[in-house]
Amino acid sequence: MEKKKKRVFVLGLVALLSVISIGMILLCRNIQSENQGTQTVDVSAVSREMLLFMLDQTRVVNKDYSVLSLGEDVPYSIRSELEYVMEEELLTARADFINSPNFAYRITNTATGEKTEGGDTSLFVKDHQMYSTFTYDADGNVTSTGDYVSTDFTYMSAYQLLKNSISISTSNARETYEIYGKSIPKSQIQLRVPQNLKAEFAIPQNLTENNDIIWYNTENLVHGEMSGRFLAVTCCMMVFFIGLYILFYPVSVEQEVNLFAFMRKIKAEIKWAFLGTVLCLAYIGMAFLDVYTMTGELQTALQMLGIPYAELVPVVLQFIGMMLTGLFTAMGIFEIKYMLTSGFCRYWKEDSLIGSICGNVKRRFEKLSEVDLSDKTDTVLLKYVLIQMVIVGVIACFWSFGIVLSVLYSVLLFFYIRKKLKKVQKDYQVLLEEAHQLADGRFDEEITQDVGIFNALGDELKNVRIGFEKAVSEEIKSQNMKTELISNVSHDLKTPLTGIKNYAELLGQDNVSGQDKQVYLENLQHYIDRLNNLIEDLFEVSKVNSGNIELNPVELNVVALIQQAQAETEDLLKQKNLTVILDAPENGIVQALDGDKTYRIFENLFTNIAKYTLPGTRVYVSATAQPEYTEIVFKNISEAQMNFTPEEIVERFVRGDKSRHESGSGIGLAIVKSFTEVQNGTFSIEIDGDLFKAVVRFKVN
Structure with missing residues (x-):
């Protein structure tokens, strides 16, 4: 999802x-x-260039006109540089405007009538987005009309035209120019204002695409x-x-x-x-x-x-x-x-670097200030004394200001210690609550939080809780096993006793014939033998569980013992048409074991197989010698559905079909397990569908 x-x-x-x-x-x-196609020109962006163009064209209609007026006090090197730079500026402006299809101009000498013009002069009367005139009289005073009026054409100065191309600076407080580190009076560098001149400029409504100064300073309305x-x-x-x-x-x-x-x-x-x-x-x-x-x-x-x-x-x-x-x-x-x-x-x-750095510093400081009560107290005291010594030493370096720092440090130390004490009290209450729960027999809640200096004690309380839970669980399991054992054995004891009682009553009747009496005696002996076997099995299991059992280990051939147990139970195996296939070394496997107990193990396993194996099937028995142990495996197909776990069949003394039978004690596998473990071995059962597998392992000494 x-x-x-x-x-x-x-x-x-x-x-x-x-x-x-x-x-x-x-x-x-x-x-x-x-x-x-709707375009407008930012005229203010080209105002300086238009002024330079006008001054350049003024020289065309007035041959005696020169742009700069330089005094005699101007050094020759600076004079030459100024004249060169001004000429470059004028020629650049001429190149920008003289052939532009987006610009029309007319420069007229009002005294002589001489003029120069370019572009579409019809724009002066129609289809223009800008038309402006600048008229200078005989004294150089200017009047301007039209769509664009600029102070650049009114207050002209040499500084204004040269500042972008030469190292020149000025200040209103000083009447000098600083040119290449030299001070020159402003009166020595003047710009000649045109006289008797009329300048007309026009820009069309719709511009023609061209890489000129007008086009570069064009904006669409957007x-x-x-x-x-x-x-x-x-x-x-x-x-x-x-x-x-x-x-x-x-x-x-x-x-x-x-x-x-x-x-x-x-x-x-x-x-x-x-x-x-x-x-x-x-x-x-x-x-x-x-x-x-x-x-x-x-x-x-x-x-x-x-x-x-x-x-x-x-x-x-x-x-x-x-x-x-x-x-x-x-x-x-x-x-x-x-x-x-x-x-x-x-x-x-x-999520930040600052947060990570602050967190690391805080954790290191807290780790430095951590106390573990399981450590030596001298180490803890020495650590804190050294910390205080360093801090006091640093404060002492500030002399008289150290008094203020000591007061601040004392205040901070008070709040820090108070915080630590509150944490210790809180951790103590958590441990105390855990102890109360253990005392009340409640094992379902455990300490999951950090309890500071009591962490070691908290871990021990966890171990105590786990130990209590395990002990209680084992005790409950043991009690359940005892109850089931008593229940099962009581049932097993009751069956032969009932049979003995019934046949004893029948034998006490007067009208019993000799032939019936013989049958009753045989059945009575059968129940007596069964009761005897059950009692012997119970004694054997109780001896092993109580440790009151004697072992007589001797060097014996495990394979030969398996074959002997098979031969003893051959009649039971033939009744169900079972074929035993033994896979073992030809020279056998010799190991120090108790002969009677080991034979009883194999006999019980073969008896169990004879009773609960599917008729007409094969039984596989294998014996192998490993470096650390000898392994004997019995495999057979169960006749009844095995709806139980391997643990149940041993611990609860139940049969393959979970029903009682007329013969057997029902604790055969329990005896196998007990006799195997008492000889330092292991017994396990594996169930896979209907396949029943019993594994006996004896550790090699």
Whole structure:
């Protein structure tokens, strides 16, 4: 279910980002088509260049005019540099405007009537977006009319025209220019204001695409108010819809998404620095991409570079850019949501570098101040004395200010010790409660928290609880076994006793014939033998369990003993047509064991097989000698369904079909287990479907 929710979340986020991206691209295209060809020039950006162009053209209509007036006090090297730089500025301005299809000009000498003009002069009366005139009288006073009025044409100075190209500085408080480290009076470097001059400038309504100064300082309407609104709407819509989607899903699903899960592993400072940088670059890049796409400049540049599908490439770039921007926005919003849901303090405490450093410092300090009551007290006291000695030594280094520090340290030490004492009291109460529970016999609750200086004692209480639980469990198990043993044995004892009683009564009757009496005596002897066997088995088990048993180990051949037990039970095995297949070394296996007890083990196993094996099947017996033990395995197919565990069949003294039988004590396997273990061996049972497997192992001494 969680994987399905995560998959739905990822698909929904991708679909949402795609819809937003496509919507923004369509809106961008719509704005581009509505404002196609509607352009305006930022005239203020080229005001200085227009002024230089006017001064350059003034020299055309007035041959005696020179732009700079340099005094005799100007050194020759600086004079030459100033004249060279000014000429370069004038020639650059001439190149920018003289052949521009987006600029019309007319410069007229009002005294002589001489003029120079260029561009479409009809713009002076119609179809222009800017037309301005600047008229200078005989004294150099200027009047300006039209769409653009600039103070650059009114307050002209050499500093204004030269500051971008030469190391020149000035101050209103000083009447000098600093040029290449030399002070020159302003009166020595003057700009000649044109006289008897009229300058007319015009810019057409619709510009012709050209790489000139006018075109470079052109804005589509979308560059201004429309572009700002578009980008604001784009960012707001993206953040709003993505934020709404992120907030809609539970954080438990979102944090399992691979990308978000990866970001969760990065420390907060690194993560926020990365997201902040990437988001700023993404939104700025998206803004530039949208603007240049809406103006058509990107398409034009791609066409000039010969890139195919120049109209489609910006659309693809916009889609990819918006998808990536939306993805990083989603990551940022998720981090904010995670921080708020998990807690601001917890977030910075656990997920930040500062939190990790502070946590490590705190843990080291707490480890330094830890006390283990099981350690030597001298070591503990020495550690604290050394800490205090270092702190007091540091305070003493501050001389008189150390008094203030000692007071502050004392206050802090008081609160620290009080906090530690409260922790000790709390830990003591936890241990005391645990002790009360143990005293009341409640073992289901244990200490799971850190109990500070009492940790060693807490661990011992846990061991006591585990020991009590184990002892109680063993006692209950033992009592249950005793109860079941008494119940089963009582049933076994009752059966032959009842038979003996019944046949004794029949023999006491007067009308019993000699033939019936003989039958009754045989049956009576059968029940007596069975009762005798049961009592002997009980004595054997009780001797082993009580440890009151004597062993007489001798070197005997285990394989020969198995064959002897098989031969003794051959009649029982033939009654069910069972075939025994023995797999053992030909020279046998010799080991020091008690002959009677070991024979009884094998006899009981063969007897058990004869009673409960499916007729007409094979019985497999194998004996192998391992370096550490001798292993004997008996395998047979059960006649009845074995709906019990291997432990039950030994511990509870039940038969394969869980029913009582007329013969046998019902504790044959218990005797096998007891006689095996008393000889330093092990006995185990394995059940696989109807396959019954008994494994006897004797450890090699």
